[in-house]
Amino acid sequence: MSLRPDLAIIAANVQPVTRVLDVGCGDGALMAALRDQRGCDARGLELDPADVSAAMARGLSVVQGDADSDLADYPDASFDYAILSQTLQTTRRPDWVLDQLLRIGRRAFVSFPNFAHWRARTSLLFGGRMPVTRLLPIAWYATPNIHHVTVDDFRALVKAREITVEECWFLSGDQHTGSGFANLFAEHAVFLLRKDR
Template structure:
């Protein structure tokens, strides 16, 4: 099974046998990979009913729920990892969601599209319009992205809150790229965090 590049990074860095909560798990592709290749106990939370049905049909433990409201129902330290991939920018209160991830998981993986990537900047500068790219494929009026985060914004946020970055990976066109000038060069970022 081929995973999206950010999910492949996460799957490769989750310790075998871990308890995992995948928040915004979609159809459960990452969960299935973690169960099959890392012997993890993976659970999922997903807003979209169709994706929940697909994941459950695959034999995965997924419930329908909302990251903005339902993470509070999970007990402290219930998981080794809480994962939020390409979902942070769609939440109403990303700061609260991040706090919840780190409350319920010993570590958290967070991935997001970088809104400061040079193509996004060029689209705004030269075209004067909100960009439509591979990672941001929808027009401004139909996108679920409501908080446009950049690599530097995220780094500053976690530093100000005393959150430790254990790992960071940056992608450009689905391939790893250097951390040097990541705010400008990376289309996508993946962070591994802990308190």
């Protein structure tokens, strides 16, 4: 089973034999890859009970919980990596969640859809409606997305919080794209972050 492109980037860049917390782990696909291919001790936190069951059926250590409240229960620096993939925009306080990730993990991977992608802009400009795309496939009234983050918004947030960006990757479709005009041309972004303690 192949991983979603942002998850494949994360899996390829997590150091082997490390401790990982995957927040919003879904059915555990990334955790299973990290365990099986990188020898990682992967743990998960997931809100959806069906996904928790699916991840546990893979033999993974997953607890049901909410990133908006339950991250506070984890001790400082208890993981090498904390991962939040396609979940940041669904949280009530993305800034607080980001702070918690970097408190819990020595490094954090964060991936999110870029709401400033040219297709989203075009949909609003010419159609006057919130976009429905391959990466944003749910209509505005049913989407779990409550914060419409852009690449530039995220860059400003990490700068304001004095967070170091170690690496970043940008995807257009399933292909890598450059960082120069990522706010316009990237559909999806992946950041590897560090907060100097």
